[in-house]
Amino acid sequence: MSLEELIRNRTAIVAVIGQGYVGLPVAVRAAEVGFKVIGVESNVSRLEALQSCVSFVEDVSDEALVNATSLGYRAVANLGDAPVPDIIVISVPTPLKDGLPDLGFIREAALDVGEVLVKGACVILESTTYPGTTEEFLLPILCERSGLDRGDFLLGYSPERIDPGNPNFGLVNTPKVVSGIDEDSSEVVAAFFGALVDQVVPVASCAEAEMTKLLENTFRHVNIALVNELARFSADLGVDIWRVIDAASTKPFGFMRFTPGPGVGGHCLPIDPSYLAWQVRQRSGQPFRFVELANDINDHMPDYVVERVVAMLNDERKPVKDSRIIALGLAYKANSSDWRESPSLAVVRKLRELGAEVTVCDPAISKSTPVPEDIVISGVDAISGEVDLAVVLTAHDLFDWDWVARSFPLILDTRNVLRGREFLGEWL
Ligand SMILES: NC(=O)c1ccc[n+]([C@@H]2O[C@H](COP(=O)([O-])OP(=O)(O)OC[C@H]3O[C@@H](n4cnc5c(N)ncnc54)[C@H](O)[C@@H]3O)[C@@H](O)[C@H]2O)c1
Numbered sequence: 001m002s003l004e005e006l007i008r009n010r011t012a013i014v015a016v017i018g019q020g021y022v023g024l025p026v027a028v029r030a031a032e033v034g035f036k037v038i039g040v041e042s043n044v045s046r047l048e049a050l051q052s053c054v055s056f057v058e059d060v061s062d063e064a065l066v067n068a069t070s071l072g073y074r075a076v077a078n079l080g081d082a083p084v085p086d087i088i089v090i091s092v093p094t095p096l097k098d099g100l101p102d103l104g105f106i107r108e109a110a111l112d113v114g115e116v117l118v119k120g121a122c123v124i125l126e127s128t129t130y131p132g133t134t135e136e137f138l139l140p141i142l143c144e145r146s147g148l149d150r151g152d153f154l155l156g157y158s159p160e161r162i163d164p165g166n167p168n169f170g171l172v173n174t175p176k177v178v179s180g181i182d183e184d185s186s187e188v189v190a191a192f193f194g195a196l197v198d199q200v201v202p203v204a205s206c207a208e209a210e211m212t213k214l215l216e217n218t219f220r221h222v223n224i225a226l227v228n229e230l231a232r233f234s235a236d237l238g239v240d241i242w243r244v245i246d247a248a249s250t251k252p253f254g255f256m257r258f259t260p261g262p263g264v265g266g267h268c269l270p271i272d273p274s275y276l277a278w279q280v281r282q283r284s285g286q287p288f289r290f291v292e293l294a295n296d297i298n299d300h301m302p303d304y305v306v307e308r309v310v311a312m313l314n315d316e317r318k319p320v321k322d323s324r325i326i327a328l329g330l331a332y333k334a335n336s337s338d339w340r341e342s343p344s345l346a347v348v349r350k351l352r353e354l355g356a357e358v359t360v361c362d363p364a365i366s367k368s369t370p371v372p373e374d375i376v377i378s379g380v381d382a383i384s385g386e387v388d389l390a391v392v393l394t395a396h397d398l399f400d401w402d403w404v405a406r407s408f409p410l411i412l413d414t415r416n417v418l419r420g421r422e423f424l425g426e427w428l
Helices: 003-008 023-032 044-051 062-071 104-116 133-146 183-196 206-237 241-248 272-284 289-299 301-315 343-353 401-407
Strands: 013-017 036-040 073-076 087-090 122-125 154-157 176-180 200-202 324-328 357-361 389-392 411-413 425-427
Touching: 003 183, 013 023, 013 104, 023 036, 023 062, 023 073, 023 087, 023 183, 044 073, 062 073, 087 104, 104 133, 122 133, 122 183, 133 154, 133 206, 154 183, 154 206, 176 183, 176 206, 183 200, 206 241, 206 272, 206 289, 206 301, 272 289, 289 301, 301 343, 301 389, 301 411, 301 425, 324 343, 343 357, 389 401
Parallel strands: 013 036, 013 087, 036 073, 087 122, 122 154, 176 200, 324 357, 324 389, 389 411, 411 425
Antiparallel strands: 154 176
């Protein structure tokens, strides 16, 4: 039976390597539509949680995991501990190391896949990476490790577009870009993801699919840098940037709303554009100036937030040293517990370097979520004693913003969440 038929009648065995923010929703969805799914996870505490049907990913509830498990989902530590898969999706991290792309996780996953890869099976890379990775980096490792040749197995790339915590768009209703290294691969990748999501968007090559993802993220990164820089100038000019953005957003064409903040975070924006910039420099020797400028502006937003805090305290004749500051929000985005690369970390650490006593509150991050060693998450209800200033860093709905507006003597709101409420303080 061909792999497309196995997909159609749901008898293909699917393995998803990496059960994080990207891999887990794909694995659960594949189980929901009828596949037997092996979720491979190397992190022991994550694996144990999955095996107990406890999800650490907002978009997958514990109930969904229980349901997926009853339908045939199984989390394992090694690909070799499970039946030989027909389709293998790789969703492992692609971080930066010393500012350069680090494909070490993809290499490790590829070595594991090569061990179990059989003729006719299909491998799909989902990790965000620079154009050329699938054909020039992943394919040779798979061939060498498995002893198979190009054409003996299928290989494709399909970037993940999920926006964790987005109530309107999830895995199923976000169109999925698909590609393959040859026609057979493209067709099988499209057939597999076509079974999981409402719409697939085939593109002509893996490099096009890889670049599509980087264009999307670089577009956001650059536009956020634009409004962040404008926010700084607007403060100097005495113009309210938030009202300007609201007004510009009334234009029904040619403008897209982006809002300023304390910087960018998460696994995508601070990292992915640098993959593209690195690749451009490697191939053409040219700097990707938009990315470098956006990195520079966004990376310095935490410094700017700290400057504003210091200036506000100064106006009250208070030094930042020994002041008591409440940081509201550690996660990099609203209604998420993801603190990776969060600009809040830089704000908190810089204020501490200046001698402030900083308490971090984040109701979206549960006590069981591991956080960096120097951070302790407190509940807002535990705040007692005198506070000099609160800085709003994440716009979680879980915060009671009316209470926040009333409760602190001075507030810097970097997210515009206190708009319409009376409070003493300033917006970014
Ligand atoms: N988080 C997002 O919003 C998002 C969105 C789109 C794309 N991406 C991209 O998807 C990729 C994965 O990101 P993520 O957010 O899911 O990362 P994550 O860190 O949440 O999950 C990756 C998981 O892979 C596991 N892992 C690493 N190597 C492994 C191996 N050899 N075998 C088994 N497990 C292994 C890790 O332990 C981890 O749990 C990255 O390239 C990222 O840029 C992320």
